[in-house]
Amino acid sequence: MINKRINSDRIFNPILNNHKRINLNNKNKYENISSCKCNLTCSCNGNCGKSCKCTKFYAEDDDKLVFFNDDSYAVYRLGEWRNKYKLNLLGIDNEIPATQITKNQSLNIIDEIRKYNFNFKGFRINGMVGLAIRFNGLQNEDVSELIDTEEKEYYNIKNELNKLKLENPSDFIEINNEKFLIYKLKENCHGAILSKPVNEFTRKYSTVYLSKIKLSGI
Structure with a gap:
């Protein structure tokens, strides 16, 4: 889950945490809810997902147990995929x-993500290819090869x-x-679904949030 919103008009500006489009109707609802207020510059006090440098930056949660059928949590194991992905x-x-x-x-x-389509260097690419080009440093790669690679990776990951x-x-x-x-x-004050680690173990081992496709909706 990527904490980003794909913009079909500008693929290289797909930021979910878009501070130019604050939903003022929801802002007051969330402005007092924050697990950390260190080094913040956004008026939402951290609930929009803007980066915070606090070493304790994880969501406070009153729940002591997480049931595996609870859709308000995303649960993972650390591990390696069988296939290699680019x-x-x-x-x-x-x-x-998990x-x-x-x-x-x-x-x-x-x-x-794959439903979005864009024109790029004379090719029609989907959102996954576009995000990979933008965030994985693939701007100079052969676009036709990237399209073919994404198709194979989609089949493999599914x-x-x-x-x-x-x-269970x-x-x-x-x-x-x-x-x-x-x-x-x-849900944050911008109307987007965000995810936050709920304990120190998760915060410590979670990877760069740009790659978190599993953590939020589009």
Whole structure:
């Protein structure tokens, strides 16, 4: 899940945390909710997902247990995918969905990203190729090869996701654990779904948020 919103008019400005489009109707609802207010420059006090340098930057949560069928959480294991990925922003990450809900979120978001189409250097590319070019430093790569590679990676990542061994939805885990990476999904003041680590273990091992395709909607 990428914490970004794809802009179909300007593929290289797909920032979900778009501070030029603050939803003023939702702003007051969230302006007093913040897990950390260190080094913030946005009026939303951190709830829009703007980067914070605080070493304790993870979501405070009153829940002590997370049930694997709770769709307000995304749950992952640290691991490696069987295939190697160059473009797919889920495949280049090291977080593997651990629940059916999280797996479905990942599949849906991949499909949503791929629905977007853009003209780039004379080629028609989808959103996944566009994001990879922008965020994975592939601007100088052969575009036709990137398109072919993305198609193969899409097939591979779907196969891998559909073959994952997932946790029993009736089971649960303590939030403060060192086995699963857990993110709380929450709507911010810009109307976007963001995710934040709910414990120190997750914060420590979570990868760069640009690659978090599994953490939020489009």
